[in-house]
Amino acid sequence: MDRIDEVLAQLPQEIVTRDQDIISAYTTDFRRHYTGRTTAVLRPRNTADVQHIVRACAQRHVPLVPQGGNTSYCTAATPSDKGDELVVSLERMNTVRDLDPANLSASADAGIILSDLQQAVSDAGLLLPLALGSQQSCRIGGNVSTNAGGISVLRYGMARDLVLGLEVVLPDGSLYSELSPLRKNNSGYDVKQLFIGAEGTLGIITAVSLKLARKPRQTVTAFLALKDISTLARILDAAQIQTGESITSFEYISDASLRLLLDAKDVLRHPLQEKSQHYVLLEATTVSPVLDLEESITRLFGELFEQGLIMDGTIAASGQQRAELWHLRESIPEAEVHHGGSVKHDIAVRTSQLAAFIVEASRIVERNAPGAIPSIYGHVGDGNVHFNLVPPALSDKVEFKNRLTREISPLIYQLTADMEGTFSAEYGLGRVKMDLLERHGALGKLRVMRILKTALDPKGVMNPGKVVA
């Protein structure tokens, strides 16, 4: 009996799944770039089960891969292809533990699907302000483990900014639990920070406490055609001033991305008469029933026109129109897939340098990979852009993408480093970006990461081969 069988024999059989037909969904990553193997998927029912699993694995040096919704963009949640790791899916742990509207907080098991938690919070009259493309399938533990971003970061911050408390099973099976939803707590090191964004390499998050927000009473969604990309930061600033900092989303969409979209999906239409190279999807929200947000945005439009910063703009006149604008934004990744997929670069630089980054990176692509379509979009209000490269229509798409990865990505990442930006703004490292950390990581950072990993997981059982080795 090998070590894995010994572990499995020790566990309650209700939580062990060995059926390879079922298992295959857990071993292939979200983007279908990587397929691993495993003997079994473990599906704990509660925190005690997770402790039981981790203790058994730690004793026998069997590595574990924690998995939420398996939506990592960097294959952080899939096992290696050696078949020597067990997958721990948190999917059965999906209840809301506590909802305190007066404290604007909620606690839930890590395995709850983000949209289910959003719904529970909404039913209580509040807003969980974490919103991302995969919210129908990602799970809150995974969101916290990757410090997820999304479309409301500008207003509400990253997942880290929403976490008030965590419960974590440590690599030796012991428990760290600090779930009390306090706004302020300086009683020692803020231990929970360690596990946020660690992608399951330092422990398994089993429950989270989150900050909630008041539900907006007004939402205004607008779509703008910009004269010039260099005015991005100026437009955001004007919008914040006009609305009293009520901007929740400020998303850039390049003309190339929009054209990929309209080409891929017949049902979508261009929202504006005037065409441009650069568009912004902007949303403002307020809890106030009296401040006139639509008037503020209309005034903003007037100001931007007058200053020659925008060529055209539209304000969604109904919930339907708002949904259409958001559908455009959220369908871009799918449109990229339709055109043969993309080589992605999840970049952040100073917001003050984002326009310059886009211009310079586009030049690099033009010069070195003629024909590549730069599908550029993202959360520019946070200085974050998805600078994705789609192969041209008539190319050998796989071959073209391989060449882009080999030849162009290093140039994009070097430009990012030269501008003191980051090669991973919100996706994390997973298995695929560890080499970038070696090459471009901050001074001394990798060394500290290794010290932390060794100290907390000396046996290396927790999601090995990801983030730090």
Next chain:
Amino acid sequence: MDRIDEVLAQLPQEIVTRDQDIISAYTTDFRRHYTGRTTAVLRPRNTADVQHIVRACAQRHVPLVPQGGNTSYCTAATPSDKGDELVVSLERMNTVRDLDPANLSASADAGIILSDLQQAVSDAGLLLPLALGSQQSCRIGGNVSTNAGGISVLRYGMARDLVLGLEVVLPDGSLYSELSPLRKNNSGYDVKQLFIGAEGTLGIITAVSLKLARKPRQTVTAFLALKDISTLARILDAAQIQTGESITSFEYISDASLRLLLDAKDVLRHPLQEKSQHYVLLEATTVSPVLDLEESITRLFGELFEQGLIMDGTIAASGQQRAELWHLRESIPEAEVHHGGSVKHDIAVRTSQLAAFIVEASRIVERNAPGAIPSIYGHVGDGNVHFNLVPPALSDKVEFKNRLTREISPLIYQLTADMEGTFSAEYGLGRVKMDLLERHGALGKLRVMRILKTALDPKGVMNPGKVVA
């Protein structure tokens, strides 16, 4: 030659101060509760000097005490009375390194005085939204090391929420530097989080990058007399809704604190006609030049009167009146000193339970320490209250306070623990609250803290005897 002399002989003599007359300011804590000893104070001129010091000390196992403005409320910045530690003051490292208005960010040496950095930022047309009582003397590295709170946390968060990057000299003298002011960066563990709130026990912060805010164009400051403390959370909620979440400060002041103040300082006057047991100092700010904030607050007053939640209220009609209201709030600690000092409890519970905490804790004091004056005030918008006990007028004050510390503080802390609150919302642990962490700390937290301390500072040279042992 002992080990300390060996270290001192190795260092540039310009940074070594042995004059005991000068040194005494560095060895007594802010509240004058503790006086330590040291052979020398080291005053590095730059990061290289700090590395030089730390390397020399690590080699010879000589412990170090990093010091900013020496304003810790928990003696985190003063050396022990054994005289075996060297003090490293960051005071000479006080330049602004970078100010990027379009990126809403600033970077500065850790030793800059908070109000100097505020001024530099203000001169650039922006706001550094960290504001606290000691801002004329505390230094930004210390603020970050204790994860300082203050009067604007409700709107802008704690120091942690403002930190975009850090430069830190690690306990072996090597450098971790990740100062680039990015809004989003998921390139590996968020290493900087470790040092925020670690009170200098894991390294010496030598520089920080901070988020800035736009300068408010309108400020409305108001003072309210509440009918009942149980409506605190409801009033804050109503204020946020009326103003579109423009509340920056929401500070509770008990009648007892107000009376201590008016008694101690002849120059102060009661801001209201109607007297109450409970007051709130509220400030709303907005960057918008057009939204009428004063109208919103006036409407709020009307609503609160109508619902019978407040008895009286005033809106500052001038900068002078605003300053007077804030002067009241900020003079409370001084008024406590005037009346013989106080035994402080820096408590946070859920905001939804704060009123219940105040009521119950007051009952405990009445029952067990008749005559003690509960001076209760603080940042109730964050669920944080300073529940301080002042000895009665005719008591032996030192003896009375000792008895309170011995007999009442444990009851207050037990109540806090029963309500899943924290015994240190913003002051940290320093040397004086370590036992509380042992008794009331979250499950598994102290264990993880010890693992981190041992891993990063195996020789125990970095601020020993503080936070974690």
